[in-house]
Amino acid sequence: MNNAQNPVSNSFAARLLETMHRLNLNEARAADYFGVPVFTLRKWCKGQREPSAVAFRLLDVLGMIEALAPALHESFLPPVEQPTPRKRGRQVVQN
Secondary structure, eight states: OOTTTSOOTTSHHHHHHHHHHHTTOOHHHHHHHHTSOHHHHHHHHHTSSOOOHHHHHHHHHHHHHHHHOHHHHHHHSOOOOOOOOOOOOOOOOOO
């Protein structure tokens, strides 16, 4: 396997995926959490794109806040979107 499929354990991609898993973030919520487009997040996760030094530092800072002030960190997490219930009913056919 190459790094795109199996990121090295200490790489940014591995740390990012571990953070997403630990915080139960899907791609959309993780992109919102890090303030990047989903496209960029996917490239980071696959190891196809290296983030800036700021993104590396952000991951460190958010990890420290999570450890030292969990309640504060929780306020940074994007809300979980609840699925919208679909209405099921008969459709009226007009002739």
